[in-house]
Amino acid sequence: MLSTPLAAPPASGVLYLHGFNSGYGSPKAVLMRAACAVLALPCETPQLSHRPLAALQQAEALLQGLGERPLLVGSSMGGFLVTCLAERHDLRAVLINPAVRPARLVSEWVGEAFVNEHTGERFTIETAHRQELDALTPQRVTPERYLLLLGSADETLDPADAFALYRGARTVLHPGGDHVFRALETYLPAILAHGGHDLPPERVSCRQG
Numbered sequence: 027m028l029s030t031p032l033a034a035p036p037a038s039g040v041l042y043l044h045g046f047n048s049g050y051g052s053p054k055a056v057l058m059r060a061a062c063a064v065l066a067l068p069c070e071t072p073q074l075s076h077r078p079l080a081a082l083q084q085a086e087a088l089l090q091g092l093g094e095r096p097l098l099v100g101s102s103m104g105g106f107l108v109t110c111l112a113e114r115h116d117l118r119a120v121l122i123n124p125a126v127r128p129a130r131l132v133s134e135w136v137g138e139a140f141v142n143e144h145t146g147e148r149f150t151i152e153t154a155h156r157q158e159l160d161a162l163t164p165q166r167v168t169p170e171r172y173l174l175l176l177g178s179a180d181e182t183l184d185p186a187d188a189f190a191l192y193r194g195a196r197t198v199l200h201p202g203g204d205h206v207f208r209a210l211e212t213y214l215p216a217i218l219a220h221g222g223h224d225l226p227p228e229r230v231s232c233r234q235g
Contacts, residue, residue, distance in 0.1 A: 041085060042099045045101045046102060062218075065225060077155065085107060100120075101121075109164060120172070124183075169195040172195040176188055
């Protein structure tokens with residue numbers, strides 16, 4: 027079982043940030059809320075803007091309500107935003123198949139239209155999305171603050187990129203895991219342990235779709 031360093035005080039709450047074009051109702055967000063409810067731990071899983079800077083500002087505004095030392099958890103693009111917050115505020119974080127160079131990825135989508143299935147919002151990727159991601163990208167990361175959960179069969183992002191950027195972080199490579207990381211429920215105890223909390227494995231059960 028992965029454990030958090032003994033010197034770290036328990037997290038005062040959890041902030042989970044979803045991935046690109048996902049939302050509050052995503053399976054991972056549902057699981058995080060359920061796990062935190064078992065521990066009576068404050069939890070925020072906001073519906074984020076598709077614009078990177080606005081999404082980061084939304085997330086940052088929620089930190090104060092989660093106490094002095096919240097645990098950050100982020101998936102894919104949310105993992106990138108969590109990295110920005112973790113480095114800015116010196117916080118522990120868990121990253122699930124994080125986007126490592128999102129500006130480069132988004133540059134391939136400029137002009138492409140999307141519909142968010144959680145909100146019905148329609149939007150088009152603009153050059154401004156790439157520019158905002160470029161400006162937000164941290165110059166360096168502190169590997170010791172992270173727990174990295176990677177799927178070996180991620181069809182969207184190369185796990186080797188994340189492993190290289192966060193080299194030295196506590197890392198789990200889930201065999202055959204895809205980008206959705208459907209095995210998340212199994213790792214909820216490890217995620218909460220990174221925040222100094224003991225979640226019994228049998229206490230949370232929520233079917234992912």
